[in-house]
Amino acid sequence: MQPSHFPTFFCIQVTHNMEKELVRGMFDFAIDIYKQVRRDDGNVFFSPFSISAALSMTLVGTRGNTAKQITSALHVKTEDIHEAFSNLHKRLHSRVNEMAVANRIYSDETMVPLLPTFRASLEKYYSVTVEPVDFCKAAEVVRQQINSWVQQVTKDKIKDLLAPGAVDSSTALVLVNAVYFKSTWKDEFEKEATRPMDFHETSKSKKEVDMMFHRGDYRMGHSAQLKATALQLPYKLDEVSMIVLLPDDIEGLKFIEENLTLQNLSSVLHEMRYEGNMELYLPKFKIEETMQLKKVLMNLGMEDLFSCSADLSGITEKKEVKFSEAVHKAFVDVNEEGTEAAAATAVINVGCCAGVVEHKVFKADHPFMFFIMAGEVVLFVGSLRHP
Numbered sequence: 277m278q279p280s281h282f283p284t285f286f287c288i289q290v291t292h293n294m295e296k297e298l299v300r301g302m303f304d305f306a307i308d309i310y311k312q313v314r315r316d317d318g319n320v321f322f323s324p325f326s327i328s329a330a331l332s333m334t335l336v337g338t339r340g341n342t343a344k345q346i347t348s349a350l351h352v353k354t355e356d357i358h359e360a361f362s363n364l365h366k367r368l369h370s371r372v373n374e375m376a377v378a379n380r381i382y383s384d385e386t387m388v389p390l391l392p393t394f395r396a397s398l399e400k401y402y403s404v405t406v407e408p409v410d411f412c413k414a415a416e417v418v419r420q421q422i423n424s425w426v427q428q429v430t431k432d433k434i435k436d437l438l439a440p441g442a443v444d445s446s447t448a449l450v451l452v453n454a455v456y457f458k459s460t461w462k463d464e465f466e467k468e469a470t471r472p473m474d475f476h477e478t479s480k481s482k483k484e485v486d487m488m489f490h491r492g493d494y495r496m497g498h499s500a501q502l503k504a505t506a507l508q509l510p511y512k513l514d515e516v517s518m519i520v521l522l523p524d525d526i527e528g529l530k531f532i533e534e535n536l537t538l539q540n541l542s543s544v545l546h547e548m549r550y551e552g553n554m555e556l557y558l559p560k561f562k563i564e565e566t567m568q569l570k571k572v573l574m575n576l577g578m579e580d581l582f583s584c585s586a587d588l589s590g591i592t593e594k595k596e597v598k599f600s601e602a603v604h605k606a607f608v609d610v611n612e613e614g615t616e617a618a619a620a621t622a623v624i625n626v627g628c629c630a631g632v633v634e635h636k637v638f639k640a641d642h643p644f645m646f647f648i649m650a651g652e653v654v655l656f657v658g659s660l661r662h663p
């Protein structure tokens with residue numbers, strides 16, 4: 277097999293400048309979020325695509341400093357990203373048919389009447405449907421209704437996105453984005469080859485896991501800046517792959533997390549080359565994560581959105597309206613056949629105030645990072661410390 281450079285693999289190409297900026301910004305945003313939510317004692321998994329989509333929908337109705345804070349966090353220079361997001365969504369939908377993206381707003385317009393322009397823009401760019409509900413009289417019923425819709429879109433993988441009490445009689449608006457992805461590996465692992473092996477959680481502790489095995493041709497590259505090796509596992513759809521970033525040292529994941537930038541990650545991905553007859557060991561694993569994003573987003577500069585300073589004048593004419601919380605839940609299952617992943621984000625509103633790798637063995641038997649990519653678009657990001 278002939279060597280292949282990184283750009284030729286990605287068939288979902290982003291051609292317009294605004295779309296390129298959006299995709300680059302989404303990757304920077306993903307790294308920013310990861311550094312906020314990472315922890316030394318647990319796994320991480322989330323969808324920057326889902327969170328970005330929810331925030332972009334919010335951006336339709338924010339103005340002034342509130343909008344500037346969102347665009348800054350998303351690493352884009354303009355608030356006018358909606359057509360680019362719409363085009364990107366359409367391109368993904370047409371090429372990645374095993375991926376579903378759905379957006380919906382649950383609105384109690386007796387409390388916060390929505391502007392017709394807000395409705396029209398959401399429908400035009402994000403295919404959003406607005407569900408009229410009564411939070412004031414039936415908040416718990418609406419919560420169950422929202423959770424049921426998310427569960428349906430994500431094929432029963434995301435359950436109970438909104439916990440009891442997440443919405444109440446003061447809630448006026450809930451904006452929800454849900455993403456579901458499932459694909460088999462281009463070269464599946466044989467179940468008969470899976471066997472118990474040690475996974476070294478630290479240099480002093482280990483646990484026995486089901487370790488998958490496959491011998492084949494994979495694209496790999498090494499990063500001296502990150503002290504890690506990257507390996508690409510393609511799914512049956514050539515546009516989609518998982519990138520595994522394995523530290524050179526057992527406890528090297530923390531070094532990656534502290535030094536990870538879009539530039540040094542892009543560098544190793546661009547330098548990946550095919551290695552033939554590679555022995556790949558990868559643990560089977562599942563991760564389910566729930567994140568309260570309010571603090572995370574505020575730490576990234578989105579302070580006005582959750583305060584009485586929020587300028588939501590593009591959503592409603594009602595004054596002193598803010599968002600109270602942003603909730604994100606994600607699930608991933610990696611096994612011999614492939615990967616199933618899902619994520620959902622809800623934003624709740626209330627009315628108030630390297631070089632070629634020489635070795636031929638890639639053994640992911642200690643903590644690592646991973647990315648699920650659709651072309652240049654980062655759909656999911658995670659790290660595995662405890663299989």
